[in-house]
Amino acid sequence: MIPELGNFALVLALLLALAQGTLPLAGAARGTQSWMNLARPAAQGQFVFVAIAFGCLTYSFVTNDFSVLYVASNSNSGLPLQYRVAGVWGGHEGSLLLWVLMLSLWTMAVSVFSRHLPDDIIARVLGVLGLVSVGFLCFMLFTSNPFDRLLPAAMDGRDLNPLLQDPGMVIHPPMLYMGYVGFSVAFAFAIAALLSGRLDATWARWSRPWTTAAWMFLTLGIALGSWWAYYELGWGGWWFWDPVENASFMPWLMGTALIHSLAVTEKRGAFKSWTVLLAIFAFALSLLGTFLVRSGVLTSVHAFATDPKRGIFILAFLVVVIGGSLTLFAWRANRVGLGGQFDVVSRESFLLTNNVLLAVAAGSVLLGTLYPLFLDALNLGKLSVGPPYFETVFVPLMAPALFLMGVGPMARWKQAHVPELATRFKWAFAVAVAGGLLLPLTMGTWTPMASFGLLLAVWIVASSLTTLASRLKQTPGSGIAKWRAQSRSYYGMLLAHMGVAVFVVGVTMVKSFEAEKDVKLAPGESVELGGYTFRFDALNDVKGPNYVAVRGTFAVTQGASAVGMMYPEKRMYHVQKNAMTEAAINTRFTRDLYVSLGEPVEAGDGKAWVVRVQVKPFVDWIWGGCVLMALGGLLAVLDKRYRLATRRQSAPLPASDARLTAAS
Amino acid sequence: MHKSLFLFIILVCIGLSGAAPSRAADDAALEQRVQRLSEELRCLVCQNQSLADSHAGLAIDLKNQVREKLKQGASEKEVIAFMTERYGDFVLYRPPVKGTTLLLWFGPGLLMVAGLIALFARLRRRASETVEPSLTIDERARAVALLEGRTPGNPRK
Numbered sequence: 023m024i025p026e027l028g029n030f031a032l033v034l035a036l037l038l039a040l041a042q043g044t045l046p047l048a049g050a051a052r053g054t055q056s057w058m059n060l061a062r063p064a065a066q067g068q069f070v071f072v073a074i075a076f077g078c079l080t081y082s083f084v085t086n087d088f089s090v091l092y093v094a095s096n097s098n099s100g101l102p103l104q105y106r107v108a109g110v111w112g113g114h115e116g117s118l119l120l121w122v123l124m125l126s127l128w129t130m131a132v133s134v135f136s137r138h139l140p141d142d143i144i145a146r147v148l149g150v151l152g153l154v155s156v157g158f159l160c161f162m163l164f165t166s167n168p169f170d171r172l173l174p175a176a177m178d179g180r181d182l183n184p185l186l187q188d189p190g191m192v193i194h195p196p197m198l199y200m201g202y203v204g205f206s207v208a209f210a211f212a213i214a215a216l217l218s219g220r221l222d223a224t225w226a227r228w229s230r231p232w233t234t235a236a237w238m239f240l241t242l243g244i245a246l247g248s249w250w251a252y253y254e255l256g257w258g259g260w261w262f263w264d265p266v267e268n269a270s271f272m273p274w275l276m277g278t279a280l281i282h283s284l285a286v287t288e289k290r291g292a293f294k295s296w297t298v299l300l301a302i303f304a305f306a307l308s309l310l311g312t313f314l315v316r317s318g319v320l321t322s323v324h325a326f327a328t329d330p331k332r333g334i335f336i337l338a339f340l341v342v343v344i345g346g347s348l349t350l351f352a353w354r355a356n357r358v359g360l361g362g363q364f365d366v367v368s369r370e371s372f373l374l375t376n377n378v379l380l381a382v383a384a385g386s387v388l389l390g391t392l393y394p395l396f397l398d399a400l401n402l403g404k405l406s407v408g409p410p411y412f413e414t415v416f417v418p419l420m421a422p423a424l425f426l427m428g429v430g431p432m433a434r435w436k437q438a439h440v441p442e443l444a445t446r447f448k449w450a451f452a453v454a455v456a457g458g459l460l461l462p463l464t465m466g467t468w469t470p471m472a473s474f475g476l477l478l479a480v481w482i483v484a485s486s487l488t489t490l491a492s493r494l495k496q497t498p499g500s501g502i503a504k505w506r507a508q509s510r511s512y513y514g515m516l517l518a519h520m521g522v523a524v525f526v527v528g529v530t531m532v533k534s535f536e537a538e539k540d541v542k543l544a545p546g547e548s549v550e551l552g553g554y555t556f557r558f559d560a561l562n563d564v565k566g567p568n569y570v571a572v573r574g575t576f577a578v579t580q581g582a583s584a585v586g587m588m589y590p591e592k593r594m595y596h597v598q599k600n601a602m603t604e605a606a607i608n609t610r611f612t613r614d615l616y617v618s619l620g621e622p623v624e625a626g627d628g629k630a631w632v633v634r635v636q637v638k639p640f641v642d643w644i645w646g647g648c649v650l651m652a653l654g655g656l657l658a659v660l661d662k663r664y665r666l667a668t669r670r671q672s673a674p675l676p677a678s679d680a681r682l683t684a685a686s
Numbered sequence: 687m688h689k690s691l692f693l694f695i696i697l698v699c700i701g702l703s704g705a706a707p708s709r710a711a712d713d714a715a716l717e718q719r720v721q722r723l724s725e726e727l728r729c730l731v732c733q734n735q736s737l738a739d740s741h742a743g744l745a746i747d748l749k750n751q752v753r754e755k756l757k758q759g760a761s762e763k764e765v766i767a768f769m770t771e772r773y774g775d776f777v778l779y780r781p782p783v784k785g786t787t788l789l790l791w792f793g794p795g796l797l798m799v800a801g802l803i804a805l806f807a808r809l810r811r812r813a814s815e816t817v818e819p820s821l822t823i824d825e826r827a828r829a830v831a832l833l834e835g836r837t838p839g840n841p842r843k
Contacts (some may be wrong), residue, residue: 121842257739366809374809378801386794393790402786406728408736408779415794538721603741620741632741 025043025090028078029169035071036159037066042152046145058145061581065148066132069126076123079168083109089175092168098181100568106132108192109182122158146214154206157339165332181597191249197329198243202234202308209305212298216354226288231664237277238655244270245648256603256618258636263412268391269311275384276304279377286373295355302347369433372426379423424478428485450488453483465535475530482523486516511661518654525647531640542623552637555579569595576617582680592619614638728777734793
C-alpha cells in the first residue's frame with residue numbers, strides 16, 4: 023500500500039511539474055498574470071508530493087519491505103537503521119528520487135526567497151525548473167521506478183553495498199546532489215534572462231547567491247567523497263581521477279568559472295553571454311555527471327546497450343536540455359549589449375583569463391573521462407586514462423590560474439597597470455620564492471615539484487594578505503572599524519582563496535613526501551617508516567552487526583615516545599560476501615599515519631598478514647582547504663547587499679546600476 | 687610536471703647505480719622505482735586501481751614481476767613495453783601517444799591556446815569598440831539622489 027502511495031505521489035508531482043513548466047512560461051510570454059501566479063503554488067505542491075514519495079520509500083526501507091524490488095536489491099534485515107535510511111539513495115532509482123527531492127527543495131527555496139523579483143522573471147525561473155523536474159520524473163516513472171514491486175516478495179534483501187555502509191556515505195550523496203541540483207537554479211535564471219531578453223547586471227545579482235550556495239554544497243560534497251575514499255577504500259588514496267570523481271569535478275570547475283564570471287557581469291555588466299554559456303554548461307555537466315555515475319555506462323559501454331531504454335532516454339534528455347538552451351542562446355545572445363568598457367589589462371581580463379583556464383580544465387577532464395568510452399564504442403581499442411595523464415594535463419592549466427588568483431583581487435576594474443601591480447606585489451613574490459625554495463628543506467629532501475607547489479601556495483597567501491593590507495589602508499576610520507568596513511563577500515573571497523592555498527599545500531606535501539611500505543608482519547614483529555615504529559601486537563576476531571572481522575592491534579612509537587594504538591580491520595559482510603578493508607588512521611595537524619590490513623599470508627602458522635603502513639604529511643589540509651573554500655562561499659552568500667535588494671521594493675535599476683557600482 | 691618528476695627520479699636512480707652505493711640505499715631506490723612504475727600500471731582485475739594501490743593477488747604478482755625485471759637491469763621503458771605486449775594498452779594509465787590518442791594528448795593544449803587567443807582577440811576588439819556611456823542629466827540627478835540616500839523621483843519601469 024505504502025509503495026503505491028509513493029508511486030501515486032510521484033505521478034501527482036509529475037502533473038504539478040507539467041503545470042509548473044508550461045503555464046507560467048506561457049503566461050510570462052503573453053503577459054497573463056493569473057498563469058504566472060500559478061508558478062509558486064505549483065512548485066510548493068510539487069515539493070510536498072515529492073517529499074511524500076521520498077517518505078514512502080524511506081518507510082519501505084525502514085520496515086524491510088522486500089516486496090519492493092529496489093528495497094530488496096539495496097537492503098537487508100540485518101542492516102543497521104541508519105544505513106537502511108541511507109540505502110534509499112544507495113542505488114540508481116533512489117538516487118534519482120533524491121535528485122528530484124533536492125530539485126523540488128531548491129525550487130521551493132526560490133519560490134520563498136524571491137519576493138523581490140518581478141513576477142515574469144520568477145514565473146520563468148520556476149517554469150524552467152518545472153521542466154527539468156518533468157524530465158527527471160518521467161525518467162524515473164518510465165524507466166527507473168523505485169516503487170516497482172517484486173512478486174513474490176524476496177525472503178531477505180541483497181544488502182547495501184558494504185562500501186556504502188559508512189557515515190561518510192550517508193551524507194556525501196545529499197551534499198553532492200545539493201550542489202549538482204543547485205546549478206539548475208543558476209541555469210533557470212540564465213534561461214529566464216534569455217527568454218525575457220533582460221540579460222543585465224540585476225540578473226547577475228539575483229543569480230549570484232544561488233550559484234554560490236550550490237557551489238558551496240558541491241565543494242563540500244566532493245570533499246566528503248574524497249575523504250570517504252581515503253579512509254574507506256583502504257589504500258590511502260584521496261583522488262584517483264576515476265570517472266565517478268571526474269563527474270563531480272567537472273561541474274565544480276565550470277561552477278567556479280561561473281561564480282567569477284558572474285562577478286564581472288554584476289559589477290561591470292560585461293561578458294553576459296559568456297556567463298550565460300557557463301551557467302548552461304555547469305548544469306549540463308551536472309546532468310552528465312548524475313547520469314554517468316548511475317547509468318552503468320562507465321563500467322562498460324555495453325551496459326548501455328543491454329538496457330537501451332535508460333540510455334536512450336538519458337541521451338535524448340541531454341540533447342533536449344543542451345540543444346534547446348544553446349539554440350535559445352544563439353537566437354537571443356546577439357541582442358545582448360557589451361556592457362562597461364575595460365582594458366586588456368584589468369581585473370575583468372584577469373577574471374576572464376581564469377575563466378578560460380577553468381573551462382579548458384573542465385573540457386580536458388571531460389575529454390579524458392569520455393575518451394576511452396568513445397574509443398571502445400568505435401572499436402578502436404581499449405585504453406586506460408588515469409592519474410598520470412590527468413596530472414600531466416591539469417597542472418600546467420592550473421598553475422597560471424593559481425598565479426592569477428593572487429593578482430586579480432588587487433588589480434583595478436577597467437584598467438590596471440602592470441608596473442604598478444609589480445611594485446605592489448614585489449614583497450609577496452619574494453616571500454613566495456623564498457618559501458618555495460626553503461620550505462621543502464624542512465621535510466628533508468628538496469624536489470622541484472614540492473618547491474613549485476609550495477611557491478604557489480605561499481604566493482596565494484602572501485598576495486591575498488597584501489591586497490587585504492592595501493584595502494584596509496584605503497579605508498577611512500580606525501582599527502576595528504576598518505576591518506568591519508570590508509564586505510562579507512570580500513572576506514568570503516579571501517577565505518576561499520586561503521582555502522585553495524591550504525589545499526595546494528596538502529596536495530603538494532602528500533604527493534612529494536608520502537611514504538609507504540607493504541610488509542609481511544606476524545604479531546610481535548614491527549616495521550619502521552618515516553621515523554615511526556609500528557609494532558603488530560595482536561590479532562583478534564570481532565563481531566559486528568552484519569559482519570565478522572579480524573582486527574589488528576598496532577602500537578605506534580616515535581623514538582622513545584608512544585604515539586598511540588591503531589586498530590585496522592578486515593571485514594567480511596554476511597550477505598554480499600566481500601572483504602572490506604577498514605584502515606586505521608592516526609591524525610595530527612601535519613600528518614596522518616595510515617595502517618591497513620592487506621591479505622593473510624598462507625605460509626607458516628597463518629598469523630602473518632601483508633600490512634600496508636603509510637605516513638601522509640599534511641593530507642588533512644586537502645579537506646581542510648575544501649572546508650575553508652565552502653565557508654568562504656557561505657560568507658559570500660550572506661553578504662548584506664543581497665538582502666538589501668530584498669528590502670528595496672522599487673524596480674531594479676538597469677544598466678545605470680552597474681555604472682554606479684563601478685564608480686563607487 | 688609529473689613526467690619531469692619521473693625523469694628526475696630516473697636520473698637520480700641512474701646516478702645512484704653508477705656510484706655503486708650501499709645495499710640498503712640500492713634497495714630503497716629500487717623500491718621507489720617499483721612504486722613509481724606500478725602507479726602507472728593498471729590492476730587488470732580491479733574496478734579502477736593501479737598496481738601500487740591494489741591488494742589483489744594478481745596485482746601483487748605483477749608488482750613482483752616489475753621488481754624482478756628492474757632488478758635484472760631492465761629500464762622503465764622496457765618494463766612498460768613488456769607489460770603492453772602482454773596486456774595491451776589497457777594496462778597503461780598513461781596512454782601511449784599514437785594515432786588514436788593524438789586528440790587525447792593534444793586536445794587540452796589546443797583548447798587552451800585557442801581559448802586564450804580567442805579571449806585576447808575579443809578583449810582587444812572590445813577595448814576599441816566600446817565607448818564608455820556617459821550619464822544623461824536625468825540619470826546624473828538620479829545618481830546623486832541615490833548616493834545621498836534619497837528616493838529618486840520617477841524610477842524607470
